[in-house]
Amino acid sequence: MKYWLVLFGIALSLPLQAAPTAEPSAAAQLYGQHCQSCHGADRLGGMGPALLPESLERLKSAEISNTIRQGRSATQMAGFADRLSDEQISQLTAYVQSAPAMPPRWSDADMRASHRQPVALASLPAKPQYSANPLNLFVVVEAGDHHVTVLDGDRFQPIARFASHYAVHGGPKFSPDGRFVYFSSRDGWVTQYDLYSLQVVADIRVGLNTRNIAVSDDGNWILAGNTLPQTLVLLDAHGLTPVKTIAVQDGAGHPSRVSAVYEAAPRHSFVVALKDVPELWEISYDRHAAPVYPGLVHDYQMGEALGQPGFLTPRVTPLSMVLDDFYFDPSYQHVLGASRSGQAQVISLDARSKVADLPLDGMPHLGSGISFERDGHRIMATPNLKGGQLSFVDMDSWQLIKQVQLPGPGFFLRSHENTPYAWADSMMSAHKDTLSIIDKRSLSVVRQLVLRPGKTTAHVEFTRDGRYALVSVMENPGELIVVDAQTLREVAALPMSKPIGKYNVFNKVNRSEGTSH
Numbered sequence: 471m472k473y474w475l476v477l478f479g480i481a482l483s484l485p486l487q488a489a490p491t492a493e494p495s496a497a498a499q500l501y502g503q504h505c506q507s508c509h510g511a512d513r514l515g516g517m518g519p520a521l522l523p524e525s526l527e528r529l530k531s532a533e534i535s536n537t538i539r540q541g542r543s544a545t546q547m548a549g550f551a552d553r554l555s556d557e558q559i560s561q562l563t564a565y566v567q568s569a570p571a572m573p574p575r576w577s578d579a580d581m582r583a584s585h586r587q588p589v590a591l592a593s594l595p596a597k598p599q600y601s602a603n604p605l606n607l608f609v610v611v612e613a614g615d616h617h618v619t620v621l622d623g624d625r626f627q628p629i630a631r632f633a634s635h636y637a638v639h640g641g642p643k644f645s646p647d648g649r650f651v652y653f654s655s656r657d658g659w660v661t662q663y664d665l666y667s668l669q670v671v672a673d674i675r676v677g678l679n680t681r682n683i684a685v686s687d688d689g690n691w692i693l694a695g696n697t698l699p700q701t702l703v704l705l706d707a708h709g710l711t712p713v714k715t716i717a718v719q720d721g722a723g724h725p726s727r728v729s730a731v732y733e734a735a736p737r738h739s740f741v742v743a744l745k746d747v748p749e750l751w752e753i754s755y756d757r758h759a760a761p762v763y764p765g766l767v768h769d770y771q772m773g774e775a776l777g778q779p780g781f782l783t784p785r786v787t788p789l790s791m792v793l794d795d796f797y798f799d800p801s802y803q804h805v806l807g808a809s810r811s812g813q814a815q816v817i818s819l820d821a822r823s824k825v826a827d828l829p830l831d832g833m834p835h836l837g838s839g840i841s842f843e844r845d846g847h848r849i850m851a852t853p854n855l856k857g858g859q860l861s862f863v864d865m866d867s868w869q870l871i872k873q874v875q876l877p878g879p880g881f882f883l884r885s886h887e888n889t890p891y892a893w894a895d896s897m898m899s900a901h902k903d904t905l906s907i908i909d910k911r912s913l914s915v916v917r918q919l920v921l922r923p924g925k926t927t928a929h930v931e932f933t934r935d936g937r938y939a940l941v942s943v944m945e946n947p948g949e950l951i952v953v954d955a956q957t958l959r960e961v962a963a964l965p966m967s968k969p970i971g972k973y974n975v976f977n978k979v980n981r982s983e984g985t986s987h
Protein backbone atom coordinates (compact mmCIF):
# COMPACT_ATOMS: atom_id res chain seq x y z
CA MET A 471 0.00 0.00 0.00
CA LYS A 472 2.90 2.26 -0.83
CA TYR A 473 0.59 4.60 -2.64
CA TRP A 474 -1.12 5.60 0.60
CA LEU A 475 2.04 6.67 2.31
CA VAL A 476 2.36 10.33 3.02
CA LEU A 477 5.40 12.47 2.89
CA PHE A 478 4.89 15.90 4.21
CA GLY A 479 4.20 17.41 7.62
CA ILE A 480 1.41 19.64 8.82
CA ALA A 481 1.13 22.00 11.72
CA LEU A 482 -1.11 24.79 12.87
CA SER A 483 -0.10 28.20 11.62
CA LEU A 484 -1.33 31.43 10.14
CA PRO A 485 -1.90 31.71 6.38
CA LEU A 486 1.19 32.65 4.43
CA GLN A 487 1.06 36.09 2.92
CA ALA A 488 4.72 37.01 2.55
CA ALA A 489 5.74 37.09 -1.10
CA PRO A 490 8.38 34.43 -1.63
CA THR A 491 11.59 35.69 -3.19
CA ALA A 492 12.91 32.57 -4.88
CA GLU A 493 14.90 32.51 -8.07
CA PRO A 494 12.23 30.59 -10.01
CA SER A 495 14.37 28.80 -12.57
CA ALA A 496 16.90 27.56 -10.03
CA ALA A 497 14.14 26.55 -7.64
CA ALA A 498 12.16 24.86 -10.41
CA GLN A 499 15.28 22.92 -11.32
CA LEU A 500 15.79 21.83 -7.73
CA TYR A 501 12.14 20.77 -7.57
CA GLY A 502 12.48 18.73 -10.76
CA GLN A 503 15.63 17.06 -9.46
CA HIS A 504 14.57 16.27 -5.90
CA CYS A 505 10.80 16.52 -5.42
CA GLN A 506 8.81 15.85 -8.55
CA SER A 507 9.16 12.08 -8.59
CA CYS A 508 7.01 11.90 -5.45
CA HIS A 509 5.04 15.15 -5.51
CA GLY A 510 4.35 15.31 -9.27
CA ALA A 511 5.84 17.44 -12.07
CA ASP A 512 2.87 19.79 -11.75
CA ARG A 513 3.00 19.77 -7.90
CA LEU A 514 -0.48 18.24 -7.74
CA GLY A 515 0.78 15.32 -5.65
CA GLY A 516 1.62 11.73 -6.47
CA MET A 517 2.93 9.31 -3.92
CA GLY A 518 3.40 12.41 -1.77
CA PRO A 519 0.88 15.18 -1.16
CA ALA A 520 0.28 18.21 -3.38
CA LEU A 521 2.75 21.07 -2.92
CA LEU A 522 0.59 24.03 -3.88
CA PRO A 523 0.09 27.26 -1.89
CA GLU A 524 -3.48 26.15 -1.09
CA SER A 525 -2.21 22.85 0.29
CA LEU A 526 0.54 24.47 2.37
CA GLU A 527 -1.16 27.61 3.65
CA ARG A 528 -1.38 26.28 7.19
CA LEU A 529 2.40 25.84 7.43
CA LYS A 530 5.00 28.41 8.35
CA SER A 531 7.98 28.75 5.98
CA ALA A 532 10.29 27.48 8.72
CA GLU A 533 8.21 24.32 9.09
CA ILE A 534 8.36 23.61 5.37
CA SER A 535 12.14 24.18 5.36
CA ASN A 536 12.53 21.87 8.34
CA THR A 537 10.61 19.12 6.59
CA ILE A 538 12.81 19.46 3.51
CA ARG A 539 15.90 19.48 5.71
CA GLN A 540 15.04 16.63 8.07
CA GLY A 541 12.29 14.65 6.35
CA ARG A 542 9.37 13.15 8.24
CA SER A 543 9.70 10.11 10.42
CA ALA A 544 7.48 7.11 9.63
CA THR A 545 6.98 8.31 6.05
CA GLN A 546 8.97 8.08 2.83
CA MET A 547 9.86 11.78 3.03
CA ALA A 548 13.64 11.69 3.38
CA GLY A 549 15.68 14.60 4.72
CA PHE A 550 17.75 16.58 2.18
CA ALA A 551 20.18 18.26 4.60
CA ASP A 552 23.06 16.23 3.15
CA ARG A 553 22.28 17.24 -0.44
CA LEU A 554 20.91 20.78 -0.29
CA SER A 555 22.41 23.96 1.17
CA ASP A 556 20.36 26.26 3.43
CA GLU A 557 20.05 28.65 0.50
CA GLN A 558 18.68 25.91 -1.76
CA ILE A 559 16.22 24.78 0.93
CA SER A 560 14.96 28.37 1.24
CA GLN A 561 14.55 28.56 -2.53
CA LEU A 562 12.59 25.34 -2.61
CA THR A 563 10.44 26.48 0.31
CA ALA A 564 9.55 29.70 -1.49
CA TYR A 565 8.94 27.79 -4.71
CA VAL A 566 6.35 25.41 -3.23
CA GLN A 567 4.64 28.32 -1.48
CA SER A 568 4.24 30.29 -4.70
CA ALA A 569 1.56 29.77 -7.33
CA PRO A 570 2.68 27.61 -10.26
CA ALA A 571 3.24 29.40 -13.58
CA MET A 572 0.32 27.48 -15.04
CA PRO A 573 -2.77 27.58 -12.77
CA PRO A 574 -3.38 24.06 -11.49
CA ARG A 575 -6.29 22.29 -13.14
CA TRP A 576 -8.38 19.34 -12.07
CA SER A 577 -10.90 18.35 -14.69
CA ASP A 578 -13.73 15.85 -14.62
CA ALA A 579 -11.52 13.63 -16.76
CA ASP A 580 -8.75 13.81 -14.12
CA MET A 581 -11.28 12.97 -11.46
CA ARG A 582 -12.66 9.99 -13.37
CA ALA A 583 -9.13 8.73 -14.08
CA SER A 584 -8.38 8.77 -10.34
CA HIS A 585 -11.41 6.65 -9.47
CA ARG A 586 -10.68 3.17 -8.11
CA GLN A 587 -12.92 0.47 -6.77
CA PRO A 588 -10.54 -2.23 -5.52
CA VAL A 589 -13.42 -4.36 -4.23
CA ALA A 590 -16.79 -4.92 -5.90
CA LEU A 591 -19.59 -3.93 -3.54
CA ALA A 592 -21.55 -7.02 -4.56
CA SER A 593 -18.74 -9.23 -3.24
CA LEU A 594 -18.82 -7.80 0.28
CA PRO A 595 -19.93 -10.02 3.18
CA ALA A 596 -23.46 -9.57 4.55
CA LYS A 597 -22.27 -9.48 8.18
CA PRO A 598 -19.36 -7.99 10.13
CA GLN A 599 -16.26 -10.19 10.05
CA TYR A 600 -15.49 -9.71 13.77
CA SER A 601 -17.26 -10.13 17.09
CA ALA A 602 -17.39 -6.46 18.18
CA ASN A 603 -20.69 -4.56 18.09
CA PRO A 604 -20.57 -2.76 14.71
CA LEU A 605 -22.69 0.08 16.08
CA ASN A 606 -20.35 0.79 18.96
CA LEU A 607 -17.20 1.06 16.86
CA PHE A 608 -15.12 4.21 16.93
CA VAL A 609 -13.28 5.44 13.86
CA VAL A 610 -10.17 7.28 15.02
CA VAL A 611 -8.29 9.60 12.64
CA GLU A 612 -4.59 9.65 13.50
CA ALA A 613 -3.01 12.73 11.95
CA GLY A 614 0.51 12.00 13.20
CA ASP A 615 1.23 9.25 10.71
CA HIS A 616 -1.93 9.58 8.60
CA HIS A 617 -3.65 6.38 9.67
CA VAL A 618 -7.13 5.43 10.77
CA THR A 619 -7.86 3.03 13.63
CA VAL A 620 -11.15 1.17 13.99
CA LEU A 621 -11.77 0.60 17.69
CA ASP A 622 -14.11 -1.77 19.49
CA GLY A 623 -16.07 0.66 21.70
CA ASP A 624 -16.97 -2.01 24.29
CA ARG A 625 -13.50 -3.43 24.86
CA PHE A 626 -11.49 -0.39 23.81
CA GLN A 627 -9.32 -2.51 21.57
CA PRO A 628 -8.31 -1.74 17.98
CA ILE A 629 -9.75 -4.16 15.43
CA ALA A 630 -8.11 -2.58 12.35
CA ARG A 631 -5.61 0.10 11.41
CA PHE A 632 -4.87 1.33 7.90
CA ALA A 633 -2.97 4.12 6.14
CA SER A 634 -5.17 6.99 5.01
CA HIS A 635 -4.50 9.70 2.49
CA TYR A 636 -2.44 12.67 3.62
CA ALA A 637 -4.26 14.94 6.09
CA VAL A 638 -7.73 13.53 6.47
CA HIS A 639 -9.60 16.52 7.86
CA GLY A 640 -13.05 16.95 9.37
CA GLY A 641 -15.32 14.24 10.55
CA PRO A 642 -15.61 11.02 8.58
CA LYS A 643 -19.24 10.52 7.54
CA PHE A 644 -21.26 7.30 7.83
CA SER A 645 -23.87 5.60 5.67
CA PRO A 646 -27.28 5.63 7.44
CA ASP A 647 -26.92 1.96 8.48
CA GLY A 648 -23.40 2.59 9.81
CA ARG A 649 -21.86 0.04 7.49
CA PHE A 650 -19.69 2.38 5.41
CA VAL A 651 -17.55 5.29 6.50
CA TYR A 652 -16.42 8.01 4.10
CA PHE A 653 -13.29 10.13 4.57
CA SER A 654 -12.09 13.26 2.82
CA SER A 655 -8.51 14.49 2.80
CA ARG A 656 -7.32 18.04 2.39
CA ASP A 657 -5.68 16.95 -0.89
CA GLY A 658 -9.07 16.12 -2.40
CA TRP A 659 -9.35 12.36 -1.91
CA VAL A 660 -12.66 10.81 -0.91
CA THR A 661 -12.50 7.24 0.35
CA GLN A 662 -15.23 4.69 1.08
CA TYR A 663 -14.35 2.09 3.71
CA ASP A 664 -16.40 -0.99 4.58
CA LEU A 665 -16.74 -1.41 8.35
CA TYR A 666 -17.96 -5.01 7.97
CA SER A 667 -15.00 -6.37 6.00
CA LEU A 668 -12.56 -3.67 7.19
CA GLN A 669 -11.22 -2.60 3.82
CA VAL A 670 -11.18 0.34 1.43
CA VAL A 671 -13.76 -0.27 -1.29
CA ALA A 672 -13.57 2.92 -3.35
CA ASP A 673 -11.43 5.99 -3.73
CA ILE A 674 -11.49 9.10 -5.91
CA ARG A 675 -9.76 12.47 -6.06
CA VAL A 676 -12.51 15.09 -6.40
CA GLY A 677 -10.28 18.15 -6.29
CA LEU A 678 -6.85 19.50 -5.41
CA ASN A 679 -8.02 21.05 -2.16
CA THR A 680 -11.17 19.87 -0.47
CA ARG A 681 -13.02 21.16 2.61
CA ASN A 682 -15.31 18.30 3.56
CA ILE A 683 -18.02 15.88 2.51
CA ALA A 684 -21.62 15.16 3.50
CA VAL A 685 -23.65 11.97 3.02
CA SER A 686 -27.36 12.12 2.14
CA ASP A 687 -29.83 10.67 4.65
CA ASP A 688 -30.98 8.08 2.09
CA GLY A 689 -27.36 6.90 1.79
CA ASN A 690 -27.28 7.44 -1.97
CA TRP A 691 -25.21 10.59 -2.43
CA ILE A 692 -21.98 12.17 -1.28
CA LEU A 693 -21.40 15.89 -1.75
CA ALA A 694 -17.82 17.15 -1.62
CA GLY A 695 -16.96 20.87 -1.31
CA ASN A 696 -13.71 22.10 -2.86
CA THR A 697 -11.62 25.24 -2.63
CA LEU A 698 -9.43 24.23 -5.59
CA PRO A 699 -11.01 24.06 -8.11
CA GLN A 700 -14.01 26.02 -6.84
CA THR A 701 -16.53 23.25 -7.30
CA LEU A 702 -19.02 20.97 -5.63
CA VAL A 703 -18.79 17.34 -6.67
CA LEU A 704 -21.68 14.95 -6.29
CA LEU A 705 -20.76 11.27 -6.07
CA ASP A 706 -22.78 8.09 -6.05
CA ALA A 707 -22.29 6.87 -2.45
CA HIS A 708 -22.22 3.25 -3.65
CA GLY A 709 -18.70 3.17 -5.08
CA LEU A 710 -17.97 6.91 -5.47
CA THR A 711 -18.67 7.25 -9.19
CA PRO A 712 -18.87 10.97 -10.04
CA VAL A 713 -22.36 12.13 -10.99
CA LYS A 714 -22.22 15.91 -11.30
CA THR A 715 -19.71 18.75 -10.92
CA ILE A 716 -21.13 22.17 -10.10
CA ALA A 717 -19.02 25.33 -10.59
CA VAL A 718 -19.44 27.50 -7.52
CA GLN A 719 -20.06 31.12 -8.49
CA ASP A 720 -22.61 33.83 -7.89
CA GLY A 721 -25.06 35.18 -10.50
CA ALA A 722 -22.42 37.62 -11.77
CA GLY A 723 -19.91 34.84 -12.28
CA HIS A 724 -17.68 35.56 -9.24
CA PRO A 725 -16.25 32.21 -8.17
CA SER A 726 -16.22 31.11 -4.55
CA ARG A 727 -14.38 28.56 -2.54
CA VAL A 728 -16.63 26.22 -0.59
CA SER A 729 -16.33 26.61 3.16
CA ALA A 730 -18.28 23.50 4.14
CA VAL A 731 -21.08 21.20 3.03
CA TYR A 732 -23.71 19.92 5.47
CA GLU A 733 -26.49 17.39 5.26
CA ALA A 734 -29.99 18.60 6.23
CA ALA A 735 -31.61 15.18 6.69
CA PRO A 736 -35.20 16.28 7.45
CA ARG A 737 -35.18 18.39 4.27
CA HIS A 738 -33.46 15.73 2.14
CA SER A 739 -30.97 18.32 1.03
CA PHE A 740 -27.38 19.45 1.32
CA VAL A 741 -26.62 22.96 2.56
CA VAL A 742 -23.46 24.70 1.38
CA ALA A 743 -21.50 27.49 3.10
CA LEU A 744 -19.40 29.64 0.77
CA LYS A 745 -16.21 31.51 1.59
CA ASP A 746 -16.14 34.28 -0.99
CA VAL A 747 -19.68 35.30 -1.93
CA PRO A 748 -22.58 36.23 0.39
CA GLU A 749 -24.82 33.34 -0.54
CA LEU A 750 -26.05 30.13 1.02
CA TRP A 751 -26.84 27.21 -1.27
CA GLU A 752 -29.24 24.36 -0.72
CA ILE A 753 -29.17 21.33 -3.01
CA SER A 754 -32.12 18.98 -2.73
CA TYR A 755 -31.74 15.29 -3.43
CA ASP A 756 -35.48 14.80 -3.18
CA ARG A 757 -36.64 13.81 -6.67
CA HIS A 758 -39.87 15.76 -6.08
CA ALA A 759 -38.13 18.98 -5.03
CA ALA A 760 -39.76 22.22 -6.15
CA PRO A 761 -38.14 23.77 -9.24
CA VAL A 762 -35.30 26.26 -8.89
CA TYR A 763 -35.19 29.68 -10.56
CA PRO A 764 -31.61 30.95 -10.84
CA GLY A 765 -30.96 34.45 -9.61
CA LEU A 766 -34.34 34.95 -7.99
CA VAL A 767 -34.57 35.33 -4.25
CA HIS A 768 -37.98 33.76 -3.78
CA ASP A 769 -37.76 31.47 -6.76
CA TYR A 770 -40.14 28.90 -5.25
CA GLN A 771 -42.98 31.42 -5.65
CA MET A 772 -42.58 31.63 -9.41
CA GLY A 773 -44.49 29.63 -11.98
CA GLU A 774 -43.12 26.23 -12.78
CA ALA A 775 -42.54 26.96 -16.44
CA LEU A 776 -39.53 29.20 -15.70
CA GLY A 777 -37.64 26.82 -13.48
CA GLN A 778 -35.02 24.12 -13.67
CA PRO A 779 -35.73 20.84 -11.91
CA GLY A 780 -35.15 21.27 -8.17
CA PHE A 781 -33.52 17.85 -7.87
CA LEU A 782 -29.72 18.28 -7.53
CA THR A 783 -29.82 21.95 -8.55
CA PRO A 784 -28.54 24.66 -6.18
CA ARG A 785 -31.17 26.95 -4.72
CA VAL A 786 -29.55 30.25 -3.70
CA THR A 787 -30.30 32.33 -0.62
CA PRO A 788 -28.62 35.74 -0.78
CA LEU A 789 -27.02 36.89 2.48
CA SER A 790 -26.10 40.32 3.76
CA MET A 791 -22.56 39.12 4.46
CA VAL A 792 -20.42 36.04 3.92
CA LEU A 793 -21.40 33.48 6.55
CA ASP A 794 -19.15 30.46 6.38
CA ASP A 795 -19.52 28.47 9.59
CA PHE A 796 -22.93 26.86 10.21
CA TYR A 797 -25.01 25.14 12.86
CA PHE A 798 -28.61 23.96 12.43
CA ASP A 799 -31.67 23.62 14.63
CA PRO A 800 -32.94 20.02 15.00
CA SER A 801 -35.61 20.49 12.29
CA TYR A 802 -33.07 22.05 9.93
CA GLN A 803 -35.44 24.94 9.27
CA HIS A 804 -32.89 27.39 10.59
CA VAL A 805 -29.20 27.86 9.89
CA LEU A 806 -27.09 29.67 12.45
CA GLY A 807 -24.22 31.21 10.50
CA ALA A 808 -21.10 33.08 11.59
CA SER A 809 -18.86 35.37 9.58
CA ARG A 810 -15.09 35.46 9.88
CA SER A 811 -15.36 38.87 11.56
CA GLY A 812 -17.48 37.31 14.29
CA GLN A 813 -20.98 38.41 13.35
CA ALA A 814 -23.68 35.77 13.53
CA GLN A 815 -27.19 35.48 12.10
CA VAL A 816 -30.09 33.05 11.96
CA ILE A 817 -31.32 32.30 8.43
CA SER A 818 -34.62 30.58 7.71
CA LEU A 819 -34.14 27.94 5.02
CA ASP A 820 -37.85 28.08 4.17
CA ALA A 821 -38.25 31.86 4.02
CA ARG A 822 -34.72 32.05 2.63
CA SER A 823 -33.90 35.18 4.55
CA LYS A 824 -32.45 36.33 7.86
CA VAL A 825 -34.81 36.01 10.82
CA ALA A 826 -32.53 37.15 13.67
CA ASP A 827 -29.12 38.46 14.61
CA LEU A 828 -27.27 36.32 17.10
CA PRO A 829 -25.79 38.31 19.97
CA LEU A 830 -22.38 36.62 19.88
CA ASP A 831 -19.07 38.43 19.67
CA GLY A 832 -15.47 37.33 19.28
CA MET A 833 -15.30 34.42 16.84
CA PRO A 834 -18.03 31.89 17.62
CA HIS A 835 -17.21 28.44 16.22
CA LEU A 836 -20.77 27.39 15.44
CA GLY A 837 -19.64 24.28 13.58
CA SER A 838 -18.56 22.82 16.92
CA GLY A 839 -21.86 23.62 18.61
CA ILE A 840 -24.11 21.17 20.44
CA SER A 841 -27.69 21.47 21.65
CA PHE A 842 -29.69 20.08 24.58
CA GLU A 843 -33.02 20.50 26.39
CA ARG A 844 -33.12 22.62 29.54
CA ASP A 845 -36.28 23.68 31.36
CA GLY A 846 -38.40 23.00 28.27
CA HIS A 847 -36.13 25.02 25.99
CA ARG A 848 -33.62 23.86 23.42
CA ILE A 849 -30.28 25.43 24.19
CA MET A 850 -27.40 25.70 21.75
CA ALA A 851 -23.87 25.95 23.12
CA THR A 852 -20.94 27.17 21.04
CA PRO A 853 -17.24 27.67 21.75
CA ASN A 854 -15.49 30.88 20.79
CA LEU A 855 -12.14 30.81 19.01
CA LYS A 856 -11.20 34.32 20.08
CA GLY A 857 -12.40 34.96 23.60
CA GLY A 858 -12.42 31.39 24.86
CA GLN A 859 -15.91 31.67 26.26
CA LEU A 860 -18.76 29.23 25.86
CA SER A 861 -22.01 30.90 24.79
CA PHE A 862 -25.49 29.47 25.45
CA VAL A 863 -28.28 30.55 23.11
CA ASP A 864 -32.02 29.86 23.54
CA MET A 865 -33.08 28.37 20.21
CA ASP A 866 -36.67 29.59 20.58
CA SER A 867 -35.92 33.28 21.18
CA TRP A 868 -32.38 33.34 19.70
CA GLN A 869 -31.31 35.21 22.87
CA LEU A 870 -27.98 34.73 24.57
CA ILE A 871 -28.81 33.32 27.97
CA LYS A 872 -25.36 32.89 29.46
CA GLN A 873 -21.62 33.00 28.73
CA VAL A 874 -19.07 30.99 30.65
CA GLN A 875 -15.36 31.75 30.53
CA LEU A 876 -13.06 28.80 29.81
CA PRO A 877 -9.32 28.85 30.62
CA GLY A 878 -8.67 29.74 26.96
CA PRO A 879 -10.00 29.30 23.42
CA GLY A 880 -10.61 25.77 22.22
CA PHE A 881 -12.00 24.02 19.15
CA PHE A 882 -14.41 21.32 20.22
CA LEU A 883 -17.45 20.77 22.44
CA ARG A 884 -19.17 17.46 23.09
CA SER A 885 -21.88 15.85 25.16
CA HIS A 886 -24.37 12.98 25.04
CA GLU A 887 -28.06 12.52 25.88
CA ASN A 888 -27.12 10.30 28.85
CA THR A 889 -24.76 12.66 30.62
CA PRO A 890 -25.50 15.97 32.36
CA TYR A 891 -22.09 17.28 31.33
CA ALA A 892 -20.60 18.87 28.24
CA TRP A 893 -16.85 18.74 27.65
CA ALA A 894 -14.86 21.64 26.15
CA ASP A 895 -11.13 22.00 25.44
CA SER A 896 -8.83 25.01 25.49
CA MET A 897 -6.39 23.65 22.91
CA MET A 898 -5.69 27.04 21.31
CA SER A 899 -4.32 28.49 24.53
CA ALA A 900 -1.62 28.07 27.18
CA HIS A 901 -4.13 25.76 28.90
CA LYS A 902 -4.11 23.34 26.00
CA ASP A 903 -4.02 20.41 28.44
CA THR A 904 -7.22 21.40 30.26
CA LEU A 905 -10.72 20.09 29.64
CA SER A 906 -13.62 21.98 31.21
CA ILE A 907 -16.61 19.96 32.35
CA ILE A 908 -19.78 22.02 32.11
CA ASP A 909 -23.04 21.12 33.87
CA LYS A 910 -25.83 21.44 31.28
CA ARG A 911 -28.34 22.18 34.07
CA SER A 912 -26.55 25.07 35.76
CA LEU A 913 -24.60 26.13 32.66
CA SER A 914 -21.45 26.43 34.73
CA VAL A 915 -18.03 24.82 34.79
CA VAL A 916 -18.03 22.22 37.54
CA ARG A 917 -14.61 20.67 37.07
CA GLN A 918 -11.38 21.10 35.17
CA LEU A 919 -9.64 17.96 34.07
CA VAL A 920 -5.93 17.74 33.22
CA LEU A 921 -5.22 14.18 32.13
CA ARG A 922 -1.68 14.69 30.76
CA PRO A 923 -0.11 17.92 32.05
CA GLY A 924 1.42 20.03 29.29
CA LYS A 925 -0.05 17.96 26.43
CA THR A 926 -2.68 19.14 23.97
CA THR A 927 -5.87 17.42 25.05
CA ALA A 928 -9.03 17.91 22.99
CA HIS A 929 -11.89 16.34 21.03
CA VAL A 930 -14.18 14.08 23.02
CA GLU A 931 -16.63 11.46 21.77
CA PHE A 932 -18.86 9.30 23.96
CA THR A 933 -19.61 5.61 23.73
CA ARG A 934 -23.07 4.88 22.36
CA ASP A 935 -24.53 4.68 25.90
CA GLY A 936 -22.76 7.84 27.02
CA ARG A 937 -20.96 5.98 29.81
CA TYR A 938 -17.41 6.68 28.71
CA ALA A 939 -15.76 9.69 27.10
CA LEU A 940 -12.87 9.07 24.70
CA VAL A 941 -10.39 11.94 24.76
CA SER A 942 -7.47 12.69 22.41
CA VAL A 943 -3.99 13.59 23.52
CA MET A 944 -3.08 15.25 20.22
CA GLU A 945 0.64 14.66 20.33
CA ASN A 946 2.93 12.32 18.45
CA PRO A 947 3.26 9.95 20.18
CA GLY A 948 -0.17 10.66 21.62
CA GLU A 949 -2.92 8.72 23.34
CA LEU A 950 -6.59 8.02 23.32
CA ILE A 951 -7.76 8.16 26.93
CA VAL A 952 -10.99 6.53 28.07
CA VAL A 953 -12.62 8.39 30.96
CA ASP A 954 -15.62 7.26 33.00
CA ALA A 955 -18.15 10.00 32.17
CA GLN A 956 -19.66 9.88 35.68
CA THR A 957 -16.68 9.63 37.99
CA LEU A 958 -14.35 11.44 35.54
CA ARG A 959 -11.70 8.79 36.30
CA GLU A 960 -9.38 7.45 33.60
CA VAL A 961 -10.11 3.79 32.87
CA ALA A 962 -7.86 3.06 29.87
CA ALA A 963 -5.29 4.65 27.57
CA LEU A 964 -4.26 3.52 24.10
CA PRO A 965 -1.11 4.76 22.33
CA MET A 966 -1.97 6.64 19.12
CA SER A 967 -0.24 8.94 16.65
CA LYS A 968 -1.82 12.37 17.15
CA PRO A 969 -5.43 11.14 17.26
CA ILE A 970 -7.06 14.26 15.93
CA GLY A 971 -10.66 13.03 16.08
CA LYS A 972 -12.80 9.97 16.86
CA TYR A 973 -16.33 9.17 15.84
CA ASN A 974 -18.80 6.68 17.31
CA VAL A 975 -20.91 4.91 14.68
CA PHE A 976 -24.13 4.77 16.74
CA ASN A 977 -23.96 8.39 17.87
CA LYS A 978 -23.33 9.57 14.33
CA VAL A 979 -26.00 7.57 12.53
CA ASN A 980 -28.55 8.40 15.23
CA ARG A 981 -27.57 12.07 15.21
CA SER A 982 -26.85 12.27 18.92
CA GLU A 983 -27.48 15.84 20.01
CA GLY A 984 -24.10 15.97 21.72
CA THR A 985 -21.93 15.24 18.70
CA SER A 986 -21.18 16.73 15.27
CA HIS A 987 -23.19 15.69 12.23
Ligand code: DHE
Pocket residue numbers: 482528613638639640641642681682683729730731837881929970971986987
Ligand atom coordinates in the same frame (compact mmCIF):
# COMPACT_ATOMS: atom_id res chain seq x y z
FE1 DHE B 1 -11.17 21.63 11.15
C1 DHE B 1 -13.97 19.67 11.26
C2 DHE B 1 -12.78 23.80 9.10
C3 DHE B 1 -8.49 23.71 11.29
C4 DHE B 1 -9.50 19.37 13.10
N1 DHE B 1 -13.02 21.72 10.37
C5 DHE B 1 -14.00 20.78 10.47
C6 DHE B 1 -15.10 21.14 9.63
C7 DHE B 1 -14.77 22.30 9.01
C8 DHE B 1 -13.46 22.68 9.47
C9 DHE B 1 -15.60 23.09 8.02
C10 DHE B 1 -16.39 20.36 9.52
C11 DHE B 1 -16.12 19.31 8.52
C12 DHE B 1 -16.95 18.09 8.68
O1 DHE B 1 -16.79 17.40 9.68
O2 DHE B 1 -17.70 17.79 7.81
N2 DHE B 1 -10.72 23.46 10.39
C13 DHE B 1 -11.55 24.18 9.62
C14 DHE B 1 -10.97 25.48 9.34
O3 DHE B 1 -11.46 26.38 8.62
C15 DHE B 1 -9.69 25.56 10.07
C16 DHE B 1 -9.81 26.60 11.21
C17 DHE B 1 -8.54 26.02 9.20
C18 DHE B 1 -8.21 25.07 8.11
O4 DHE B 1 -7.05 24.82 7.95
O5 DHE B 1 -9.06 24.53 7.43
C19 DHE B 1 -9.59 24.16 10.63
N3 DHE B 1 -9.31 21.54 12.04
C20 DHE B 1 -8.38 22.49 11.94
C21 DHE B 1 -7.19 22.12 12.64
O6 DHE B 1 -6.12 22.77 12.71
C22 DHE B 1 -7.45 20.82 13.30
C23 DHE B 1 -7.43 20.99 14.82
C24 DHE B 1 -6.41 19.77 12.94
C25 DHE B 1 -6.48 19.30 11.52
O7 DHE B 1 -6.78 18.13 11.34
O8 DHE B 1 -6.29 20.10 10.62
C26 DHE B 1 -8.84 20.52 12.79
N4 DHE B 1 -11.65 19.87 12.03
C27 DHE B 1 -10.82 19.11 12.80
C28 DHE B 1 -11.55 17.96 13.28
C29 DHE B 1 -12.83 18.05 12.76
C30 DHE B 1 -12.86 19.26 11.97
C31 DHE B 1 -11.00 16.86 14.21
C32 DHE B 1 -13.99 17.09 12.97
C33 DHE B 1 -14.77 17.55 14.15
C34 DHE B 1 -15.88 16.61 14.49
O9 DHE B 1 -15.84 16.11 15.60
O10 DHE B 1 -16.75 16.36 13.67
